[in-house]
Amino acid sequence: MTVRSAMDWGSTADDAARAYQGYLVPGMFLALAEKVVETAGPLDGARVLDVACGTGSLSRRLTEAGASVTGIDLAPPMVAVARELSSGIAFVEGSADELPFPDDSFDVVTCQQGPAVLPRPAGRRRRDAARAA
Ligand SMILES: C[S@@+](CC[C@H](N)C(=O)[O-])C[C@H]1O[C@@H](n2cnc3c(N)ncnc32)[C@H](O)[C@@H]1O
Numbered sequence: 001m002t003v004r005s006a007m008d009w010g011s012t013a014d015d016a017a018r019a020y021q022g023y024l025v026p027g028m029f030l031a032l033a034e035k036v037v038e039t040a041g042p043l044d045g046a047r048v049l050d051v052a053c054g055t056g057s058l059s060r061r062l063t064e065a066g067a068s069v070t071g072i073d074l075a076p077p078m079v080a081v082a083r084e085l086s087s088g089i090a091f092v093e094g095s096a097d098e099l100p101f102p103d104d105s106f107d108v109v110t111c112q113q114g115p116a117v118l119p120r121p122a123g124r125r126r127r128d129a130a131r132a133a
Pocket residue numbers: 009010012025029051052053054055056057058072073074075078094095096097111112113114117118119
């Protein structure tokens with residue numbers, strides 16, 4: 001099954017990224033990030049790739065849990081906000097369709113609220129994430 005997004009994330013505007021961070025992150029995504037960290041298990045020293053990282057709320061929570069985190073997101077304004085709010089996290093502008101990382105770069109791959117918006121079939125994305133991890 002191919003999942004297609006109703007939204008063109010590549011043209012996300014600066015103010016949309018800030019509204020996302022101001023309203024949706026505290027209202028919704030911070031609580032989900034707690035669940036992801038809990039589910040991931042011990043993260044101390046783990047190299048984590050956070051796919052479709054958005055403004056970086058999960059990336060920051062993963063860092064607090066001891067992980068060394070790289071975030072990647074398609075929308076430059078989302079990445080810009082992530083960089084503003086974070087330190088010690090590498091944020092990359094890029095697509096989950098073509099992860100620009102060598103094999104075995106990561107121990108864990110996370111993707112919070114990303115699968116539903118990514119354009120490629122889930123199986124292919126999972127294989128690519130598995131290659132990078
Ligand atoms: C609902 S937000 C989730 C963001 C973040 N994971 C969080 O929990 O706050 C979906 C994100 O997916 C990103 N996105 C959409 N298509 C993408 C793609 N092909 N590759 C990477 N990121 C993508 C969007 O730019 C957006 O930041």
